[in-house]
Amino acid sequence: MTEDLDVAKLQRRLAEFAAARNWQPYHTPKNLVAALSVEASELVEIFQWLTPEESARVMSDPDTAHRVTDEVADVLAYLLQLCEVLDIDPLAALAAKIDRNERRFPAP
Amino acid sequence: MTEDLDVAKLQRRLAEFAAARNWQPYHTPKNLVAALSVEASELVEIFQWLTPEESARVMSDPDTAHRVTDEVADVLAYLLQLCEVLDIDPLAALAAKIDRNERRFPAP
């Protein structure tokens, strides 16, 4: 993993981007979760009329692949900004959740 | 960053968890984006009646802090699983998006 693709570095770039535009007052946790859910819905919109089979082939069309990738980036951007303002470590949160799920739902 | 908290390693753990339970047939891109948006809404639900000021203090209550962290983990889990099935690198997608936004929206 290059330094550019480090979660903490991406959070720093997002914070600097927002600060340079004086967006911090808008970035309350309440607003960030709303924005996160809106971006997640923009992903859903791409898939809403597709059959399961069509949805599995979505990356074979370059334009749709670009749209999907772009919306994934938007979801991750708001998730990381939310984690920044709430001081949550997203990777640690997920690792803890997987640990918990492995105990709660043992594999058959 | 410890190895446990590496995105690729978390994706591998999520994939193994799903495979051990034979969940892959359910994990179409269409279903994963739906699940992602449902988890994002569960985050919104925590904040929906809060004032902006209350939303900024949400981590000071341990129970709410735990719920928020847990939902953040769920959102990230589905986002990483979606990226896995679509072969998208989420950190590269976000880095490219920030690059693009920096060109499109120059800081004042």
Added chain:
Amino acid sequence: MTEDLDVAKLQRRLAEFAAARNWQPYHTPKNLVAALSVEASELVEIFQWLTPEESARVMSDPDTAHRVTDEVADVLAYLLQLCEVLDIDPLAALAAKIDRNERRFPAP
């Protein structure tokens, strides 16, 4: 249509229910649209892992039928409360939209 099932009467009952509990301060348009989207996602949650075919049979299981009907009621409740606070007539809004769509997208 009986008087009980009149949109305006349902809006009046919802407004009285909220007023009796002093919920009006929470019922800003911003909060009501968040609540509406959360309820819509609770509907999605019921369907998220179903195949298209399973989704078409969802009312044949009485428990699921009850859950779906209940979530439909919740979505409609927040939509009507939003319309009340914004002074929007939802049926007129929809009739106008259908008119517009019939002009914009002539049937083949």
Added chain:
Amino acid sequence: MTEDLDVAKLQRRLAEFAAARNWQPYHTPKNLVAALSVEASELVEIFQWLTPEESARVMSDPDTAHRVTDEVADVLAYLLQLCEVLDIDPLAALAAKIDRNERRFPAP
């Protein structure tokens, strides 16, 4: 209430509109709830960066008022189409829910 603004009549117009364009195969319950949640999120998008006070004044700007009214129509359109394919009476569902809530949560 004029006949044009009757829920059943709006459902009939929506069904005819969809049938004339051969959209019924896309209108599975699963797809309709996804579309409903996407439209609800488009409402959220209008409000996501507004303060509670700004959100209360949203109808005073004619363009925003038009956007909000249009999205309300879209949410209602998918809700009524969902109810049609699932044979749910939305107004009866809401009346039953209000009855239930009045028993479960007596006013103080």
